[in-house]
Amino acid sequence: MPGFDRTGPSGQGPMTGRGFGMCGGGYGMGRGYGMGRGRRFVSRQEESVMLEDELKTLEDEVKAIKERLSETKGSK
Numbered sequence: 001m002p003g004f005d006r007t008g009p010s011g012q013g014p015m016t017g018r019g020f021g022m023c024g025g026g027y028g029m030g031r032g033y034g035m036g037r038g039r040r041f042v043s044r045q046e047e048s049v050m051l052e053d054e055l056k057t058l059e060d061e062v063k064a065i066k067e068r069l070s071e072t073k074g075s076k
Helices: 044-074
Strands: none
Touching: none
Protein backbone atom coordinates (compact mmCIF):
# COMPACT_ATOMS: atom_id res chain seq x y z
CA MET A 1 0.00 0.00 0.00
CA PRO A 2 1.88 3.03 -1.22
CA GLY A 3 1.85 5.76 1.42
CA PHE A 4 -0.55 3.78 3.64
CA ASP A 5 -3.44 5.69 2.03
CA ARG A 6 -5.84 2.72 1.90
CA THR A 7 -5.80 2.58 -1.90
CA GLY A 8 -4.31 -0.90 -2.13
CA PRO A 9 -1.80 -2.03 -4.72
CA SER A 10 -1.88 0.11 -7.85
CA GLY A 11 -4.92 2.00 -6.55
CA GLN A 12 -7.16 -1.08 -6.76
CA GLY A 13 -8.78 -0.47 -3.38
CA PRO A 14 -8.52 -1.94 0.10
CA MET A 15 -8.18 -5.68 0.70
CA THR A 16 -6.91 -6.36 -2.83
CA GLY A 17 -3.29 -7.03 -1.93
CA ARG A 18 -1.42 -9.41 0.32
CA GLY A 19 -2.53 -7.73 3.52
CA PHE A 20 0.77 -6.17 4.53
CA GLY A 21 -0.84 -2.74 5.02
CA MET A 22 -3.31 -1.47 7.60
CA CYS A 23 -6.30 -3.35 6.15
CA GLY A 24 -4.71 -6.73 6.77
CA GLY A 25 -3.13 -5.86 10.07
CA GLY A 26 0.29 -5.71 8.44
CA TYR A 27 0.85 -9.45 8.69
CA GLY A 28 -0.12 -10.66 5.23
CA MET A 29 -3.67 -11.40 6.33
CA GLY A 30 -5.53 -9.69 3.47
CA ARG A 31 -7.76 -11.48 1.01
CA GLY A 32 -5.16 -11.00 -1.69
CA TYR A 33 -4.44 -13.36 -4.54
CA GLY A 34 -7.21 -15.39 -6.06
CA MET A 35 -10.14 -13.33 -4.76
CA GLY A 36 -10.54 -11.34 -7.96
CA ARG A 37 -11.34 -8.11 -6.15
CA GLY A 38 -10.08 -5.12 -8.07
CA ARG A 39 -8.77 -7.32 -10.85
CA ARG A 40 -9.63 -6.59 -14.47
CA PHE A 41 -9.19 -9.11 -17.21
CA VAL A 42 -8.27 -7.71 -20.61
CA SER A 43 -9.01 -8.95 -24.09
CA ARG A 44 -6.24 -9.98 -26.45
CA GLN A 45 -6.72 -6.73 -28.36
CA GLU A 46 -6.42 -4.65 -25.18
CA GLU A 47 -3.35 -6.63 -24.13
CA SER A 48 -1.81 -6.08 -27.56
CA VAL A 49 -2.32 -2.32 -27.28
CA MET A 50 -0.86 -2.29 -23.76
CA LEU A 51 2.16 -4.31 -24.87
CA GLU A 52 2.75 -2.02 -27.85
CA ASP A 53 2.62 1.00 -25.51
CA GLU A 54 5.05 -0.66 -23.13
CA LEU A 55 7.40 -1.54 -26.00
CA LYS A 56 7.33 2.07 -27.24
CA THR A 57 8.12 3.32 -23.73
CA LEU A 58 11.03 0.91 -23.39
CA GLU A 59 12.37 1.80 -26.84
CA ASP A 60 12.23 5.50 -25.90
CA GLU A 61 14.12 4.77 -22.69
CA VAL A 62 16.81 2.80 -24.54
CA LYS A 63 17.17 5.64 -27.02
CA ALA A 64 17.56 8.18 -24.21
CA ILE A 65 20.14 6.00 -22.46
CA LYS A 66 22.15 5.56 -25.65
CA GLU A 67 22.08 9.31 -26.31
CA ARG A 68 23.23 10.08 -22.77
CA LEU A 69 25.93 7.41 -22.98
CA SER A 70 27.30 8.90 -26.19
CA GLU A 71 27.29 12.35 -24.54
CA THR A 72 29.27 11.07 -21.57
CA LYS A 73 31.82 9.31 -23.78
CA GLY A 74 32.30 12.44 -25.86
CA SER A 75 32.96 14.69 -22.85
CA LYS A 76 36.16 13.00 -21.62
